[in-house]
Amino acid sequence: MKTMIGLPKGSLQQKTVELMNKAGYGLRFSERSYMPDLDDPSLQPVMIRAQEIPRYVADGSLDAGISGQDWVAENRSKVKTVTVLGYSKASFRSIRWVLAVPERSPIRKIRDLKGKRVATELVEVTKKFLRQQAVKAQVEFSWGATEVKVPRFADAIVEATETGASLRAHRLRELATVFTSQTILFANNQAWHDPAKRKVIEKVALLMRGVLDAVGQVGLKMNLRQKDLKQILSLLPALKKPTVAALTDKGWVAVETVLEEKQVHKLLPRLKECGAQGIVEYPLNKIIH
Numbered sequence: 164m165k166t167m168i169g170l171p172k173g174s175l176q177q178k179t180v181e182l183m184n185k186a187g188y189g190l191r192f193s194e195r196s197y198m199p200d201l202d203d204p205s206l207q208p209v210m211i212r213a214q215e216i217p218r219y220v221a222d223g224s225l226d227a228g229i230s231g232q233d234w235v236a237e238n239r240s241k242v243k244t245v246t247v248l249g250y251s252k253a254s255f256r257s258i259r260w261v262l263a264v265p266e267r268s269p270i271r272k273i274r275d276l277k278g279k280r281v282a283t284e285l286v287e288v289t290k291k292f293l294r295q296q297a298v299k300a301q302v303e304f305s306w307g308a309t310e311v312k313v314p315r316f317a318d319a320i321v322e323a324t325e326t327g328a329s330l331r332a333h334r335l336r337e338l339a340t341v342f343t344s345q346t347i348l349f350a351n352n353q354a355w356h357d358p359a360k361r362k363v364i365e366k367v368a369l370l371m372r373g374v375l376d377a378v379g380q381v382g383l384k385m386n387l388r389q390k391d392l393k394q395i396l397s398l399l400p401a402l403k404k405p406t407v408a409a410l411t412d413k414g415w416v417a418v419e420t421v422l423e424e425k426q427v428h429k430l431l432p433r434l435k436e437c438g439a440q441g442i443v444e445y446p447l448n449k450i451i452h
Contacts, residue, residue: 169228171213186370225353233344283321373449384419391438
C-alpha cells in the first residue's frame with residue numbers, strides 16, 4: 164500500500180516541488196491533476212492547501228504531510244513532527260504572524276485592542292494569544308488580502324510575514340509577534356508506528372533534509388605538497404575535518420572539503436598563495452549527516 168503524503172498547494176508549492184525534485188523524486192504533473200506521479204512506487208503525493216493538510220493527516224486521510232507549524236496549531240492537530248524543513252515561499256527563514264495596526268492608529272499596546280475587531284486567517288491561534296494577554300477582542304476570519312482590511316473593516320490584523328516588507332508597504336505598524344512558524348514534515352501516529360510507512364516517511368525526511376543542508380554549501384578539492392598541508396588545513400573551514408589522500412606523486416596530497424559558498428571568493432587566493440594547485444569548486448545537491 165502506498166504512503167499518502169500531502170504536499171502544499173499555493174504559496175509553498177513551487178519551493179516544495181523544487182526540493183522534492185532535488186531530493187530525487189521526479190514529480191510529474193498532468194493537467195489539473197492533484198495527484199502527481201513520482202519516481203517512487205511506495206509514495207503517492209496529493210496536492211492540497213497547506214491549511215488543510217494537518218487536519219487530513221491527523222484524521223488518517225493522509226499518512227504524512229508538509230505544512231507549517233502555524234496550521235498544525237490552528238487546526239489543533241495531533242501529529243508527529245518528523246523533521247523541521249524550515250523553508251518558506253521566498254527564503255529559508257521562519258514565518259512570523261504579527262499583530263499590526265495602521266501607522267496612525269491610536270492603538271499602541273495589545274491591551275488597547277479590548278473590544279476591537281481583529282481580522283486574520285489564523286483565528287484560533289490569535290484567540291489563544293489574546294486570551295494569554297487577558298484581552299477580549301472580536302477575532303474574525305479573513306479570506307485573504309488581510310492587509311487592506313484596516314482601518315475600514317477591522318481595527319487590527321494578524322498576518323504572516325517573512326521580512327515585514329508587505330506590512331510596511333501597507334503602512335502598518337507591528338504591535339507583537341503572535342506566532343513563529345516553520346515548515347515541517349509530519350505524520351499521523353498510526354502511519355508512524357507502521358514499519359513500512361515509517362520507512363518511507365523517514366526516507367523523505369532524510370533526502371529533503373539533505374537537500375536543505377546543502378543549500379549555500381559547495382565542495383572544494385585541490386592538490387598540494389605535503390609540506391604545505393598544515394598551513395592550508397588551518398585556512399579551511401569544514402563540516403568535519405577535510406579529507407586528505409596521498410597522490411601517486413611522492414610528497415603530494417589531495418585535499419577535499421565542504422564549506423559555505425560565500426567564503427570561497429576570499430579563500431581561493433589565499434589557498435593559491437600557500438601552494439594549492441588544481442583547485443576545483445563544485446556544487447552540492449545533498450549533504451547527509
